[in-house]
Structure formats: C-alpha cells, structure tokens
Amino acid sequence: MQIKRNPTRSVTIGSIRIGDRQPIAVQSMTATHTQNVTATVDQVHSLHAAGADVVRIAVDNQKDAEALAEIRHQTEANLSVDLQENYRLAELVAPHVDKVRYNPGHLYHHEREKPWQDKVRYLADVAGENDCAIRVGVNCGSVDPAKLQLFDEGDPVSPMLHSALEHCELLDQLGYHRYCVSLKDSDPRQVIDVNSRFAEQRPDVPLHLGVTEAGMPPDGIIKTRIAFEQLVGHGIGDTIRVSLTVPNPRKPEEIAAGREILDDIYAGRVRSVVDYGLDTLNIISCPSCSRVENEAFIDLAERVKEMTRYAQDHAITIAVMGCRVNGPGETDDADLGLWCGPNYVNLKRRSESLGAYPYDTILDQLKLRLDELIEQRTLS
Numbered sequence: 001m002q003i004k005r006n007p008t009r010s011v012t013i014g015s016i017r018i019g020d021r022q023p024i025a026v027q028s029m030t031a032t033h034t035q036n037v038t039a040t041v042d043q044v045h046s047l048h049a050a051g052a053d054v055v056r057i058a059v060d061n062q063k064d065a066e067a068l069a070e071i072r073h074q075t076e077a078n079l080s081v082d083l084q085e086n087y088r089l090a091e092l093v094a095p096h097v098d099k100v101r102y103n104p105g106h107l108y109h110h111e112r113e114k115p116w117q118d119k120v121r122y123l124a125d126v127a128g129e130n131d132c133a134i135r136v137g138v139n140c141g142s143v144d145p146a147k148l149q150l151f152d153e154g155d156p157v158s159p160m161l162h163s164a165l166e167h168c169e170l171l172d173q174l175g176y177h178r179y180c181v182s183l184k185d186s187d188p189r190q191v192i193d194v195n196s197r198f199a200e201q202r203p204d205v206p207l208h209l210g211v212t213e214a215g216m217p218p219d220g221i222i223k224t225r226i227a228f229e230q231l232v233g234h235g236i237g238d239t240i241r242v243s244l245t246v247p248n249p250r251k252p253e254e255i256a257a258g259r260e261i262l263d264d265i266y267a268g269r270v271r272s273v274v275d276y277g278l279d280t281l282n283i284i285s286c287p288s289c290s291r292v293e294n295e296a297f298i299d300l301a302e303r304v305k306e307m308t309r310y311a312q313d314h315a316i317t318i319a320v321m322g323c324r325v326n327g328p329g330e331t332d333d334a335d336l337g338l339w340c341g342p343n344y345v346n347l348k349r350r351s352e353s354l355g356a357y358p359y360d361t362i363l364d365q366l367k368l369r370l371d372e373l374i375e376q377r378t379l380s
Contacts, residue, residue: 003266005235006199008206011178013133014078014098016053018180018238019206025053025239026258027208029082031248031288034064034071040290041074043251048077050252051259054239056080056101058290065092072096080135084291084325085109087119094130101135104163105142116144117170124176133178135208136167140185141330156185156333157194164198168205180238182208186284186319186330188227199236206238207231213286213321213330216245216301220285221257225264232265245285245301245320279315281308284334291323296359297340298322304338307363314374318366336369338362349373 010020018025028047032039034057047055055077059065072079080099083089085106094100102123107116127134138160147159164181171179181202183194191211199207211227214220224242231237242257285301292298301320308318319334321327324341331337337348344356347365357365 003233003235006203006207006238008238009177009204011133011180011206011238013054013080016078022238024232024237024262026051026255026262027054027056027080027239027241028052028251028254029056029058029241029243029289031251031292032290034058034060034290035067037067037070037074039248040067040071043248044071044075044077044079046249046252047255048075050255052077052252052255054078054080054099056082057097058082058084059089059093060084060291061086062089062092065089068093069096082137087123090123090126094126094132097132099133099135100127101137103137103139103142104167105139105144108144108146120167120170121174124171124174127178128176133180134171134176135180135182136164136171137182137208138164138184139212139330140187140190141212141327141332142325157190157197160185160194161197165201168202180206180208182210184210184212186211186213186223188223191227192230195231195236196234207236208239208241209237210241210243212243213284213319214243215283215285216305217253217257219283220244221261224257225261228261229265232262243286245288245298245322247298248288251288279313281312281314282317283308283320284317285320286322286327286330288322291325292340293323293342294340294359300338300340300345300359300362303363304366307367308370311370311374314377316370316373316377318370335373336366338366 005021008019010017030040030043032043044055059081079097081093081097083102107119143159144163147163151158160183185191211224214223240258242254244254288298304320316335319331319337321339327339331339331348332351339346345362346356347354
C-alpha cells in the first residue's frame, strides 16, 4: 500500500533516524532489574539481535545509573533511558544513552516547589550537552494532576493532549527540536483518538506509538494492531513498541510482533477495527519491565486470564499491573484492578481500594468481587 506519511521532522537516535519519512523504527524495553548488569546486557543483546532499533532501560536511582554506565560499555545497541520520578538522574545517565524519555506527569514528584518549565529546561540542556534525543512520554495513568483539573473527569484524552502540546511548545521555545512524543493508553480507541488529534495539530513532531498495558499474546498483539492499523495506515507514527506481558526470555516477541504488524499494514493485510463497546471481558496487563517488583506478576496475569474465562460474555474490564509506579493510577478506570507490590497484590474496584492480599490468595478475592459485579449487573 502507498501510505502518505506525515511530514515530520527528522530526529537522530544513535545510529538511526526517525521521522522525515524514514522507515518506522521498532523498539522494546528490558524487563530485567537494571542493577543486574549481566542479565540486562543479555536482554539488550537478544532484543538487538531480534531487530530492535532502540532498546529502553529504566533507571530509578543512582545505583541503576551506575549499572547503566557498565551496560553501555557492553553493547552497541541504541539505548534509551526511562527516567522515573527523579528527573535529576538525567545528568548521570545521558552520557551513556542515545535518548532520554521523561514523563510530564512524573516531574512534580521531585522538587515540587520548582516550576515544571525549569525541569524541562534542565532536561533539554543535559540532552543537548550529551548528544541525546528526548521523548516526551505522556501516559494515561500518570497524567500531570494540574492538567486533569482542566477537563471533565469523563474526558481522559484532552489532559494527555494538552500536556504533550504544552511540553512541545516549551521545547520549541528553548530551541530544542530533537524530540518525539508518545501518547499511550490501554484502550486502542483512545490511543487512536489522542494521536490523531496530536498529529493534526503538530504534524511536524515524530510520534512514538504504543498501546500501554496491552496484555498477553495474542490479545495484546490484537489490541496493538487495532491502534497501529488506524494510525500508521493514515500516515501517523514514526517509531513503535508492542508492549506484551511475557517472561523475560520471550521479550524479543515484541520486536517480531511489531515488524509483522507493520508488514501487514503496508501489504494491505489489515483487519476491521474492533469495537471495544462489545459485551465481552477485557483483560489488560502491563508489559513486564524492570519496574516489576515481583516476577510472580507474570504468572498471576496468566492465572487471572484462565480463571476469568467463565466471565467472557460480560462487559467487564480487569487490569493487572506489575508495579507501584503506574499501577495505582492505571487501575482507576478498570472495573476491577490489581496492582502488584513486592509481597502483596492490591485489589481495587475502579478508584476504590478493596485491600491488599498475598499472591497465593488474590485469585479467590478477585473471583469473589467478579461474581458480585456480574450479579449486580445481571439484576440491573
């Protein structure tokens, strides 16, 4: 198919360029603990060998940053760093990576009295001094609280869009143009909506596409395909990631899935858009990454999927999240949500907490709440 790509600017990330009608780059993220240098290097190598154009690594503290420096010495892959809540770590990690990703919704966690504009100026200065690109990564579960207050609670897309546009405007004012943007949600419809609206207003800015917490294969691949077909098919998107909940040795499947989706789109092998208003069970789960504090999360996600098969014909969303960073916020919109800590799993009904339970008893509690919800909806 001849797809007319958006005429975005070119952004260099290590040995590749995105935007300006360059081939769409495929990315992934390590799921090992960053301080485990050997395991992380092995995973970077496996992702790179599978065809990853960029590999992202999370850094949450100074020890992670020190480990990243050693990881850099042992790989030739293009590396991106995922800054968590402390934006000041940028100066420690930027010398060792090709791109810095920050989340506008996390900037307020550190030095709260300082304006976010000063923090972005610092990030742009550090990135520029170290020959790094920047990704402004807006995520549905961690939108800047100040932006949420500007819009109705039933409008999850506008706060994300407003945040991204505001950060682009500031970076432009600072004279820093080597950046791309991502706007991610677990609902493919909202991913399509927010990225389409952004591309209409800022067709010059390269977009990183992804459906966050897409879940396990094959469902996670299907959800991602739905969003990518509509966006890439309309010329929107310059780099992608397929986020899947899989064990560490299977992380290269994200690369294979991404390339297969792109190949199918360009060959015209596309599916009809799935209407997520159908009366069926929807399980979302985040991709396994280095933020996961207990690897039992992956097994739990599989067990949730198996246990809830009996509820397949009910329009209920269950979210299974692997960490404390995005888990609390990204389970708020689910009918039932589980976010996993080191020893306990927190059970929620939308934003209401229902308690924390050990991994070996959480399924019983989930089934109890699921049965209650089905009964309530049946009676109504």
